[in-house]
Amino acid sequence: MLKTDVIVIGAGVVGLAVARKFALEGRETIVLEAESSFGQGVSSRNSEVIHAGLYYPPGSLKARVCRLGRDLLYDYCQSRDIAHKKIGKWLVANGETQEAKLEHIRQTAIANGCLDLSWIDAAEVAEREPELRATRVLNSPSTGIVDSHGLMLALLADLENAGGTVVYASPVLKGELSGGKLVLGVGGVSDCKISAPTIVNAAGLESTALATLLGSGKVPDIPKKGFAKGNYFSLSGKSPFARLIYPVPEPGGLGVHLTLDLQGRARFGPDVQWVDKPSYEVDESRKEQFARAIREYWPNCDAKRLSPDYAGIRPKIGRADEPDFCVQDAREHGLPGLVNLFGIESPGLTSSLALAEHIFLKN
Ligand SMILES: Cc1cc2nc3c(=O)[nH]c(=O)nc-3n(C[C@H](O)[C@H](O)[C@H](O)COP(=O)(O)OP(=O)(O)OC[C@H]3O[C@@H](n4cnc5c(N)ncnc54)[C@H](O)[C@@H]3O)c2cc1C
Numbered sequence: 171m172l173k174t175d176v177i178v179i180g181a182g183v184v185g186l187a188v189a190r191k192f193a194l195e196g197r198e199t200i201v202l203e204a205e206s207s208f209g210q211g212v213s214s215r216n217s218e219v220i221h222a223g224l225y226y227p228p229g230s231l232k233a234r235v236c237r238l239g240r241d242l243l244y245d246y247c248q249s250r251d252i253a254h255k256k257i258g259k260w261l262v263a264n265g266e267t268q269e270a271k272l273e274h275i276r277q278t279a280i281a282n283g284c285l286d287l288s289w290i291d292a293a294e295v296a297e298r299e300p301e302l303r304a305t306r307v308l309n310s311p312s313t314g315i316v317d318s319h320g321l322m323l324a325l326l327a328d329l330e331n332a333g334g335t336v337v338y339a340s341p342v343l344k345g346e347l348s349g350g351k352l353v354l355g356v357g358g359v360s361d362c363k364i365s366a367p368t369i370v371n372a373a374g375l376e377s378t379a380l381a382t383l384l385g386s387g388k389v390p391d392i393p394k395k396g397f398a399k400g401n402y403f404s405l406s407g408k409s410p411f412a413r414l415i416y417p418v419p420e421p422g423g424l425g426v427h428l429t430l431d432l433q434g435r436a437r438f439g440p441d442v443q444w445v446d447k448p449s450y451e452v453d454e455s456r457k458e459q460f461a462r463a464i465r466e467y468w469p470n471c472d473a474k475r476l477s478p479d480y481a482g483i484r485p486k487i488g489r490a491d492e493p494d495f496c497v498q499d500a501r502e503h504g505l506p507g508l509v510n511l512f513g514i515e516s517p518g519l520t521s522s523l524a525l526a527e528h529i530f531l532k533n
Pocket of ligand 1: 180202340376485
């Protein structure tokens with residue numbers, strides 16, 4: 171049987187950030203990844219937004235790691251030359267009801283330590299973003315975008331330079347207790363068994379199913395409604411806006427918003443579509459629905475400029491629309507040394523470096 175100090179299951183952005191942290195702190199670290207490359211799961215199917223940390227309930231793990239994670243991420247991108255841009259985001263209200271919702275978000279953001287928000291009135295909106303329909307806008311200058319692949323490459327390089335390894339095509343299939351220790355059964359080209367005093371389950375969408383296979387107690391429910399797919403439509407031609415544009419949030423997601431990639435191309439989404447099984451095809455027939463939602467804040471949206479792009483699946487847990495991140499250790503599930511990460515949906519990319527700190531400090 172193989173032994174090491176730390177095993178991380180899953181080479182997405184969170185698994186790589188956690189493994190990097192342990193390796194930098196001098197612990198021998200191995201990442202086991204089912205696929206033949208890193209970042210093939212949720213980490214390559216998201217909006218690549220560095221969230222400022224506005225929405226999450228104050229004191230929740232999400233609120234804490236997003237707020238800290240965003241600062242760590244900007245510093246890391248700067249120091250490692252990872253493409254990113256603090257492009258800013260406008261939250262758009264049309265009418266008194268939505269303005270009141272934005273005020274509520276502003277109060278939550280302040281409680282989360284986001285102190286740089288400002289109001290923009292309709293006259294200034296018309297001057298700065300003439301295509302935008304808004305009675306009032308809440309400006310978040312600390313929101314940005316990042317090259318998520320570049321970020322994962324940098325995390326991987328740090329991990330390897332610190333002596334850590336990612337072993338690809340190595341799915342963890344089961345776990346068993348032996349001599350009071352959790353031993354993993356790994357498949358792939360040649361089966362093997364491996365154990366470590368610290369094992370982090372960062373398997374994204376698979377983490378709840380895997381935790382059950384490993385023998386964890388108290389695995390959270392996944393939503394009965396199925397999988398919360400998020401579809402994106404890209405916009406041909408020039409972007410009508412110079413920054414990220416968000417409507418007020420909807421249950422389960424942030425509303426059909428406009429994000430820009432680092433080349434300035436615009437895309438809309440993700441929406442929230444509950445599906446029975448994971449699928450990544452974007453149904454063209456959703457276009458009109460998208461166009462309707464977009465016209466709420468961009469009346470000139472021409473549906474002909476929209477094309478189906480990619481989709482992602484949110485690793486949701488529990489019954490609430492916005493459950494907190496769940497980091498579970500032996501006190502909760504009873505398996506020695508195992509840390510389960512559940513429900514790491516948005517803002518998991520933004521929070522990855524802070525989640526790594528959080529997990530390291532407890533293990
Ligand atoms: C539509 C959408 C938009 C989003 N937008 C943003 C955003 O703009 N900003 C932001 O901060 N966050 C965003 N997120 C959230 C962010 O993408 C995720 O929180 C983050 O990528 C999760 O990373 P992860 O490493 O936990 O999971 P993953 O990237 O899914 O990695 C898990 C890895 O585990 C591997 N694995 C699974 N089972 C096994 C096994 N048995 N053995 C070995 N390996 C296994 C998988 O192959 C995979 O590589 C978004 C998410 C979605 C779905």
